[in-house]
Amino acid sequence: MSTGALLDVRRLCKRFGALAVTDEVDLQVHAGRIHALIGPNGAGKTTLVAQLAGQLPSDSGEVRLDGHDITRLVAHERARRGLLRSFQITRLFRSLSVLDNLVFAARAAGKGNFSAWRARRHDDEAHARATQVMQRMGLAGKAAAAIDELSHGEQRALEVGMALAARPRLLLLDEPMAGMGAEESEQMAALIAGLRQDCAVLLIEHDVQAVFRLADTVSVLVNGRLIASGEPDVVRSDPGVVAAYLGDQEDA
Amino acid sequence: MTPRRIVLLAVAALAIALPWLLQALGADFYLSMASRIVVYGIAATALNLLLGYGGMVSLGQAAYFGLGAYVSGVLLTEGMQGALPHLAATVVICGLVALAIGAISLRTRGVYFIMITLAFAQMLFYLANSIKGYGGDEGLTVRSRVQLPLGLDLRDAETFYWVALAVLALVLWGLSRFVGSRLGQAVQALRDDEVRAEALGLPTFRVRLLVFVVAGVIGGVAGALNVNLQGYVSPASLHWTQSGTLLVMVILGGAGSLWGGVLGAAALLLLQEGLLAYTEHGEFWTGWVLLAVVLFARQGLAGIAPALKRRLARGGTAP
Numbered sequence: 069m070s071t072g073a074l075l076d077v078r079r080l081c082k083r084f085g086a087l088a089v090t091d092e093v094d095l096q097v098h099a100g101r102i103h104a105l106i107g108p109n110g111a112g113k114t115t116l117v118a119q120l121a122g123q124l125p126s127d128s129g130e131v132r133l134d135g136h137d138i139t140r141l142v143a144h145e146r147a148r149r150g151l152l153r154s155f156q157i158t159r160l161f162r163s164l165s166v167l168d169n170l171v172f173a174a175r176a177a178g179k180g181n182f183s184a185w186r187a188r189r190h191d192d193e194a195h196a197r198a199t200q201v202m203q204r205m206g207l208a209g210k211a212a213a214a215i216d217e218l219s220h221g222e223q224r225a226l227e228v229g230m231a232l233a234a235r236p237r238l239l240l241l242d243e244p245m246a247g248m249g250a251e252e253s254e255q256m257a258a259l260i261a262g263l264r265q266d267c268a269v270l271l272i273e274h275d276v277q278a279v280f281r282l283a284d285t286v287s288v289l290v291n292g293r294l295i296a297s298g299e300p301d302v303v304r305s306d307p308g309v310v311a312a313y314l315g316d317q318e319d320a
Numbered sequence: 321m322t323p324r325r326i327v328l329l330a331v332a333a334l335a336i337a338l339p340w341l342l343q344a345l346g347a348d349f350y351l352s353m354a355s356r357i358v359v360y361g362i363a364a365t366a367l368n369l370l371l372g373y374g375g376m377v378s379l380g381q382a383a384y385f386g387l388g389a390y391v392s393g394v395l396l397t398e399g400m401q402g403a404l405p406h407l408a409a410t411v412v413i414c415g416l417v418a419l420a421i422g423a424i425s426l427r428t429r430g431v432y433f434i435m436i437t438l439a440f441a442q443m444l445f446y447l448a449n450s451i452k453g454y455g456g457d458e459g460l461t462v463r464s465r466v467q468l469p470l471g472l473d474l475r476d477a478e479t480f481y482w483v484a485l486a487v488l489a490l491v492l493w494g495l496s497r498f499v500g501s502r503l504g505q506a507v508q509a510l511r512d513d514e515v516r517a518e519a520l521g522l523p524t525f526r527v528r529l530l531v532f533v534v535a536g537v538i539g540g541v542a543g544a545l546n547v548n549l550q551g552y553v554s555p556a557s558l559h560w561t562q563s564g565t566l567l568v569m570v571i572l573g574g575a576g577s578l579w580g581g582v583l584g585a586a587a588l589l590l591l592q593e594g595l596l597a598y599t600e601h602g603e604f605w606t607g608w609v610l611l612a613v614v615l616f617a618r619q620g621l622a623g624i625a626p627a628l629k630r631r632l633a634r635g636g637t638a639p
Contacts (some may be wrong), residue, residue: 123515169509176520
C-alpha cells in the first residue's frame with residue numbers, strides 16, 4: 069500500500085519493560101512539508117526520533133522512506149538514504165573547527181568519500197556545501213572558530229546546519245530552539261520555514277506558538293500514542309488535544 | 321623552509337648519524353639501546369594511532385607485538401629467512417587476528433573494551449606458554465636473522481638500527497598523512513562524538529575496525545623487528561604488563577601527537593636504563609615521573625614544547 073508519503077510509519081512500537089514509550093504510532097510525512105510533532109514532556113517524542121533515525125531499534129512496526137523499508141537499517145545507512153537528524157542536546161565535534169564540522173557532515177552522507185590518503189583540504193564539493201550552509205545558518209565568518217567559541221545560539225544553528233549539510237531528503241529536528249532567546253528563536257523559525265525548498269521536515273518543538281505558525285501538519289503525541297494529526301487549525305481546536313496538552317500549556 | 325621543517329631535518333640527520341656519533345664517542349654499547357627505542361617507538365606509535373587518534377583504549381596491544389615476534393621467530397626456526405615471506409606472514413596473520421579480535425571487542429565500549437582486549441591478549445599469552453615445540457614458557461631463541469636484499473645483514477647492529485629507523489620513518493610518515501586525510505578527519509570526528517558521526521552517515525564500526533587492524537599490523541611489524549634484534553622471544557612479550565608498558569609510553573609521550581609514541585618509548589627506556597645505574601627500584605621512580613607527567617603535562621612530552629611556546633607568546637604580549 070503506497071500513500072505517496074516520503075516517510076511512512078506504520079504501527080511503530082517501543083517498550084521499556086512494561087512501559088510502551090511508542091505505542092502503535094502511524095505517521096506520514098510528505099515531501100516539501102513541515103510536519104510538527106508536539107506533546108507534553110515524557111510523551112516519547114525523542115524516543116520516536118531515535119527510532120526513526122536508527123539510534124534505537126523498534127520492537128515492532130514498519131518505517132518506509134520513499135517506499136523502501138528501512139525498519140532494519142542502522143543509523144548510518146538511513147543517513148546515507150537522506151534521513152538526517154539534529155539533536156536536542158547539541159552534539160558537535162569539539163576538536164574540529166566550524167567549517168570542518170560541516171565539511172565532515174557534507175562528506176559523511178556521500179558514498180566512498182573517505183580516502184585515507186588524500187588530504188582533507190581539497191577544494192571539493194563538500195567544502196562548497198559547507199560554506200553554503202555556513203552562510204545560511206548565519207555563521208559566515210566563523211569558519212575557523214572552535215566550537216567552544218560559539219554562543220549557545222550559534223551552536224544550536226550549527227547543530228541544525230550539520231544535518232542540513234548532509235543534503236537530507238527528510239530532516240528530523242529535535243527541539244532546534246531549545247534554550248534559545250526570543251530573537252534567536254525567531255531567526256531559527258525563519259530558517260526552518262525556508263527548509264521546505266530543500267527537504268521534508270519532521271519538527272519536534274516545545275514552543276507551541278512557533279509550531280502552529282510554521283507547520284503544515286501537526287501531530288500530537290501523548291503517552292506514546294498519537295491522539296491527533298492534521299492541519300494546525302483543526303488540531304488546535306481538537307477537544308482531545310486541548311484536554312490532554314494545550315489546556316495545560318495555557319494554565320502554565 | 322619553515323622552522324618546523326628545519327627541526328625535523330635536524331632530528332632525522334641526527335638519528336641517521338647516531339651510529340657514527342656513538343662510535344666517535346666510544347659508546348657503541350648504546351646502539352642496541354637506540355635500536356630498542358626505535359622498535360618500541362614503532363609499537364607505541366601503533367598504539368598511539370589506536371588510543372590517541374581512534375580513542376580506543378586497548379590493554380591488549382602486546383598481542384600483536386608478541387604475535388609478530390612469534391611469527392618471525394617461528395619462520396626463522398623453520399629455516400625461512402626471506403624478507404618478503406616474513407613481512408607477508410606478519411602482516412597477514414597479525415591483520416587477521418586483529419580483525420577477529422576487533423570485530424568482537426569493538427562491540428563493547430569503555431571498561432568492557434579494555435577488559436576484552438586484555439582477555440584476548442592473555443589468551444595468546446597462555447597459548448604461547450603451552451606450545452612446547454616453540455619454546456613454551458622458556459621462550460624461543462633464534463640464531464639466524466631475516467635476510468634482506470642488497471646483502472643487508474640484520475645481525476650487524478648498525479644495519480639493524482638503520483633498517484628499523486627506516487620502518488619507523490615510514491610509519492610516522494604514513495600516520496601524518498593519515499591524520500591529514502579525509503578518513504583521518506572522520507576518525508577524529510568519531511572520537512569526539514560517535515553517535516553524531518554515525519547519525520551523519522559514517523559507518524563507525526567499519527572505520528574503527530580499520531584503525532584497529534592497521535594498529536595491529538604495525539604492532540606486529542614492530543614485534544617481528546624485535547625478535548630479529550634480540551634473537552629471542554618469550555611469552556612475556558604477549559603478557560598484559562607488556563601492553564601496559566606500551567600504554568605508559570603513549571601517555572608519557574603524548575597520546576594523539578604524531579611523535580608521542582617515539583618520545584614515550586625513548587623516555588621510558590632511557591629512564592629505566594638510567595635509573596638502573598643508581599637504584600634497584602627503578603619502577604618506583606618511573607611511577608613518580610609518570611605521575612608528574614599525567615598531573616602537569618596532560619599532553620605528554622610532545623605537548624611540552626607547544627605549551628612553552630604558548631606561554632612565551634602570552635608572556636611577550638602581557639603588559
